[in-house]
Amino acid sequence: MVYNKKMKVLAFETSCDETSCAIVQDGKVLANVTTTHILHRDYGGVIPEIASRAHTALILPSLKTAIEISKINVEDVDLISATQGPGLIGALLVGFTFAKSLAYFYKKPFVGVDHLEAHLYSIFLDFPDLKPPILFLLASGGHTEFFLMEENEEIKYIGGTLDDAAGEAFDKGAKILGFPYPGGSKLAEEGSKGDPFRFNFPRAKTPPFTFSFSGLKTSLLYFVKKRPKKFINENLPDICASYQEAIVDMLLEKTVEAASILKIKRIAVVGGVSANERLREKFKEKFDEVYFPSKIYTTDNACMVALRAISLFKRGITTSLYSSCYTVYPLKGEFENEKT
Ligand code: KG4
Ligand code: ZN
Secondary structure (H helix, E strand, O other): OOOOOOOEEEEEEOOOOEEEEEEEEOOEEEEEEEEEOHHHHHHOOOOHHHHHHHHHHHHHHHHHHHHHHHOOOHHHOOEEEEEEEOOOHHHHHHHHHHHHHHHHHHOOOEEEEEHHHHHHHOHHHHOOOOOOOEEEEEEOOOOEEEEEEOOOOOEEEEEEEOOOOHHHHHHHHHHHOOOOOOOHHHHHHHHOOOOOOOOOOOOOOOOOOOEOOHHHHHHHHHHHHOOOHHHHHHOHHHHHHHHHHHHHHHHHHHHHHHHHHHOOOEEEEEOHHHHOHHHHHHHHHHOOEEEOOOHHHOOOOHHHHHHHHHHHHOOOEEEOOOOOOOOOOOOOOOOOEEEO
16 A cells, blocks of 8 residues: 555645645545636736736635535644645745645644655556556656656656657647647547548657657647648648657657666556547557556646655655745755654
8 A cells, every 4th residue: 555545634736727625535535626727728828927816816715615525624634735846936835835824723744745746646546556666657738757656655756858748749739730728638639530640740769768849849830831721721630640649659669668678567657648548548558557547637636645745644754834835856955854
């Protein structure tokens, strides 16, 4: 068992454009109140100030709703946690400071959680008995990284993208093709109707444990520039399918290589891009043992924060209420974890 199932945890996630509050008990999600800020759509990307304001408006109602749904009050929880970083600093501060204030007022232990490590723990929401060692591919809008979770639950950073993240490649490709923000999932949906082998987009060759997606994005840009708009519109499903195929192939090929070098058979793919159907299909074909979170847990949510908080707490790790947020990963020595 990789986390103590007996605890009630209240968790918050506010690192980017989702405000999320969750109450998790005995490893089960009792409440998951997650709101995506669609306000950013008009600007074509996340605006940090708008995100901070949205979190400020949503954090208390989210907690109230989580209490109503779970019928568990803050007095009754064993642990309070929040995402500490990386992320947008103003956005992080809202959830982190709110959670610390609750912990102070209700005299509860507090654990600050790394956002990327929380994504890894999303897999245990659906597969609580999954045993490490596990090779994780975390593919989201901001990150495309490999992590190895060892038998003792230690998490090791293995490597990652040299430029853009896979989700960024989806989103930027979608923007080039004229989909409204956030376009990654819309590009994937359009691609599901097309032929993935019609057009040949480049697959970057990079050293083991690394990725590169910026060349692919540029090649799509030139592909679109060189052709009349009519052609693009008439062939949109095939273009999306072929572009998506290149991203998925690179993710798959590098994961096969990483798993073989590290001699790890159990694979988990987490983060926003792990919702992609074509990715799921191709990974399942290739690996005997590959796991994906439920779609609701692929994007940012506080349930995964709660599970990571329990795993730290059971090892005696809590976070001082004097700690602040951090925004850069990997982080060493920028915040203090106390042994209780
Ligand atoms: O994990 P996440 O919610 O936020 C970050 O921490 O970045 O991931 C969001 C990313 C976006 O880039 C979005 O386009 C991508 O996940 N995404 C998808 C799909 N659904 C979301 N990419 C490909 N196919 C999808 N179905
Ligand atoms: Zn995330």
